[in-house]
Amino acid sequence: MTNFWNGKRVFVTCPTGFLGAWVVQTLLDSQAQVFGFGETATTSPNLFDLKNLGQKISMTYGDLRDESALREALQFTEADVVLHLGESGLISDLGKRPLETFAKAALGTATLMELMRETASVRSLVVVSSDKVYARKTSGEELVETDAVAPSAILPTAKLCAEMIALSYRQSFFAPEKYNKHKIAIATARMGSAIGGGDFTEHALIPQAVQAFVAGNSFELKNPQSVRPWIHVLDQVAGLLSLAEALFERGPKLAPTYNFAAKETNTVGEVAQALARYWGENARVNLGEGSKSSLSVHANLDSKLAQSDLNWKVQRNLTDALKETLQWYKEFYSSRTSATL
Structure with missing residues (x-):
């Protein structure tokens, strides 16, 4: 900044x-x-x-x-x-x-x-x-x-x-x-x-995954083949x-x-499995029947204009973004657990 x-x-x-x-x-x-x-x-x-x-x-x-x-x-x-x-x-x-x-x-x-x-x-x-x-x-x-x-x-x-x-x-x-x-x-x-960190939207992928991990449940995916930036x-x-x-x-x-968009795209299933790896503590993901569903591809935006005019570019790769996000939720749920003790 x-x-x-x-x-x-x-x-x-x-x-x-x-x-x-x-x-x-x-x-x-x-x-x-x-x-x-x-x-x-x-x-x-x-x-x-x-x-x-x-x-x-x-x-x-x-x-x-x-x-x-x-x-x-x-x-x-x-x-x-x-x-x-x-x-x-x-x-x-x-x-x-x-x-x-x-x-x-x-x-x-x-x-x-x-x-x-x-x-x-x-x-x-x-x-x-x-x-x-x-x-x-x-x-x-x-x-x-x-x-x-x-x-x-x-x-x-x-x-x-x-x-x-x-x-x-x-x-x-x-x-x-x-x-x-x-x-x-x-x-x-x-x-x-x-x-x-801090996203509590009802149907968002990461909040749902984190809630399952915290509860010790397997995270069930509905459409793991959907491709998103x-x-x-x-x-x-x-x-x-x-x-x-x-x-x-x-x-x-x-x-x-x-x-303003990332060039990196991955499937929901790949990201969910990465979330489980980075979370640890026996976090589990179930691709379920959704793995056989039809492929859904989200819009792929070109951000070259923002790069050239504004000198903007994505600073975090997917691994860093996921780890930073999960760290926020771990600290959040840890503090809530401590507060109830």
Whole structure:
């Protein structure tokens, strides 16, 4: 991290989710002044509360669609940078409630963007999107930022709606050619789910595996042949912050969209077996009947633009990322066990 963030005023939406908590902690470690706006965490336990982040930042609990509350928070913050992490990544079962999902993603983002027209302090705004917004290619080649996007499942489509709204405002009110007038540089960041300590999402692979290991049970896999890119959350955070910093310092010279993804791909089965090895203590994985299921391949993103423009690259290989993640959970469950003695 550079000294850029020291003293910067940063407004973070939806900071109570897994990604949000790590963004907030990294900013605090970099001596930034952090202001949060969003709803309470939906899992218990959750990293935001475990680190007591709500007491360490200026936090406003509210709905992004509440224009008056959001306006008041933004005016109080006088932010230099806005990081819009997005509601749809916060609530694991939002995909089962499409109307709420789309309303929060679209109207929440539109409200934030509209209020950007009133601010005089913000210079940099990053909107987090999804790696699943792309139209799939049958050839399996890497997807670049200029490739076509398309609707898919509810959550990534909601992210796509939010991204398109942000880029529409960028074109209509914050155009790069008029930067000297509005002084706000905007870009979106496309990335998938990450691994790391503090993730308690219900259906995430590592939390499920760890819970089985702690209980002494065999971890049962449903689709071990699914192929995914694996990236540590702190590598994602580094990408987001590097983009926000570059927007602040270089303004409209940057592209409107950047991919942040790992090139390394492995099957769920391979990662689960690696988790059991690194965990030790007789941890077991059962590939089960799922090992005969059809192959599922997640989007493969090309991140060369982020590498060339932002000097960003993944710092942790899969082994390091898994070991760092498991160490967090071992310390967490060890401390909980000690507390009950």
